Amino acid sequence: MxxxxxxxxxxxxxxxxxxxxxxxxxxxxxxxxxxxxxxxxxxxxxxxxxxxxxxxxxxxxxxxxxxxxxPERERDSSTMAALNSNGISDVTKSRASLTYNDIGFLYTAKEKVKIAGFFVDDLLDVNCNYEMSKGDALKANDLLVKLIKKARDEKFKLNLLMLDPLARAAFLHQSLDGDFLNRCTKNLESIKILAANFSAKVEIRLCRTYPMVNLAIGDDSAIFQPWLFKNYASERNTSIAVFSCTAKTPIVSWLETHFDAIWEEQSVSLVDFLERHAVGTDCAVHRLNITNMYVAKDKDIDATDRMLAMLEDTSEFLCIKQVSLHHLMTNDRLKQSFEKVLARQIPVRLLFIDVESEVAMMRSYCEYVHSCILNNKQPQTANYKEFKLLENQAQGHLLRFDQALYVATQFAIEAAKILQGSFPKLSFKTYYAAPDAAIMLNEHSALFEPLHYGSKRPRTNPDGSTILSGEMPLMEFQKDGHQTDGHVYDVIKSNFEFVWKHLSQ
Incomplete structure (x- = not known):
């Protein structure tokens, strides 16, 4: 012992x-x-x-x-030492735990205040208070009013960055908190009315990207909270830590750079949103189940690889409607993958444009005019009716037979005939309806590119002929998605079926 x-x-x-x-x-x-x-x-x-x-x-x-x-004390000490070395002076359990000591720098700021995310919502919450040392409390609404009054002074800048209720980030929160979008909309109206009542020059913008942090900056101090997608993350008492930054440390300037980048590049003004109906793209993309978007003329987002993936995933049926299907029949990778679909005995239907139809000749004329402009040549005629009868005297045939539409379509049809001899599940027709869209669809999704007569930067074939496509977005719509409205996939499929049954031969 x-x-x-x-x-x-x-x-x-x-x-x-x-x-x-x-x-x-x-x-x-x-x-x-x-x-x-x-x-x-x-x-x-x-x-x-x-x-x-x-x-x-x-x-x-x-x-x-x-x-x-x-020892817990020593571990806590080392943690705080690491935080302090990075400019973090304190950590609070949640936004509901913040006191005047944490946010007082906003109250005393003299030059600028920038607030982003749920910190703005807190200022609009009538139940939000910040405890003071003497047992009193500063109401969040009073703090907001003081900041707005300060904004009447041209030397003081107040920037409020709130989440766009039509952005994807808002939809994610809505799925976790069913009342989130309603609160977003009400807060936007409240802040607009409040600023108008004080005739203050408050700049309010709506964030259209993922903000990453809830943020409040006052002069050279800041607090921030990680932006997480979890149940009721927007509520003040949800346990997500809030970090207080030491004044004049690099992290404060980094946070301000983050705020400014979103403010300048990924946001829209409140006036544009509420009064000019600038709703952005996220809402439509979300509701219509647009899963991918491509631009054929830009190689980094060309749809060829996606088309290959769709062909590999096809197991029930494949429908393709284009002008000529030239790309499908001449691109080695696409052609090989397409032949594998046929080899699996999957029903395939192709729709080519009827080169002798009026709409095909109109499109050929458009290609001809744009090709002349592109090559700084004077068109032989500025009249469509004359073009139909205009001859290429050197070749001894009509000029329209030299255009990309006619040549590429005839080539693709002959290639399809050869394939049909080996694969009886392949069928094709030529349509005489207006070429409204290029379509490729299987049992999972549909690729859809609107067609048109305009061209800013026409694409050219190796022979120099002009192609009127590739400048409009090529969108992919899922058959089964998370939304009940839209059903664009079904509309695209209906388009193909109608042309196949009633406007082709």
Missing amino acids: KDMRYFTKTIQSIREDIVGLFGSGKVFYTFLMIGLVLWLVTSNSSATFFPDIGRGLFLFCLIKLAVERA
Whole structure:
């Protein structure tokens, strides 16, 4: 027993020396474990103090304590030291836990205040208060009113960045909190009315990207909270830590750069949104189940690879309606993948434009005019009716036979005839309806590109002929999505079926 007391006293006496030398509680506990193990193994008194089975159990407990129970105070100290070194002065459990000491820098700011995300919503919450040192509380509404009044001074800038209720981030929150969008809309109306009542020059914009942080900046100080998609993340008492930044540290300027980037590049003014109906694209994309969008003339977002993936995924049917299907029949990768679909005995239907139809000749004329403009040549005629009868005297045939539409379509039809001889599941027709869209659809999704007569930068074939496509977006619509309205996939399929049954031969 004396040995045990002596050992414990000795360990306590050298503890501070070890920690001071190594600066780590873990190092001390490593020495403690080694010492106790040696004592248990070598000391005669330990055999007297513990039975054999007791020594084993005690040894196990010592190892577990040494590995898992480093002093909490020292771990907290090292954590705060790391945060402090990065400009973080304090951490609060949630926005509901913030006091005047945390947000007072907004109240006393003299040059600028920039607030983003749910911190703006908090200022509109009549139940939100910030405790003060004397037991009083600063109401969030009063803080907002003070800031708005300050904004009447041209030297003071107040920027409020709120979430666009039609942005995808808002839809994600709505799925986690069913009342989220209603609160967003009400808050937008409230802040607009409040600013108007004080005739203040408050700049309010709506964020259309993922904000990443809820943020409040006042002059050279800031607080921020990570932006998480979780149940009721927008509520003040949800346990998501709020970080207070030390004034004039680099992190404050980094946060302001983050705010300014969204403000300038990924937001819309409140006036544009509410009065000019600038709703952006996220809402329509979300509701219509647009999963991908491509531009054929831009190689980095060309749809060829996506078409290959669709062909590989096809197992029930494949329908393609274009002007000529030239790309399908001449691109080696597409053609090989297309032939694999046919080899799997999957029903395939193709729609080519009827080159002798009036709409085809109109499109050929349009290609001809744009080709002349592109090559700085004067068209031989500016009249469509004359073009139909105009001859290429050198070749001894009509000029329209030289245009990309006619040449490419005839080539693709002949290629389809050859394939049809080997794959009886392939069928095709020529349509005489207006070429309204290029379509490729299977049982999963539909690719859809609107067709037109205009061209800003016409694409050209290797032979120099002009193609009137590739400048409009090519959109992919899913058959089954998360929305009940839209059903664009079904509309596109209906388009194909109608042309196949009634406007083709």
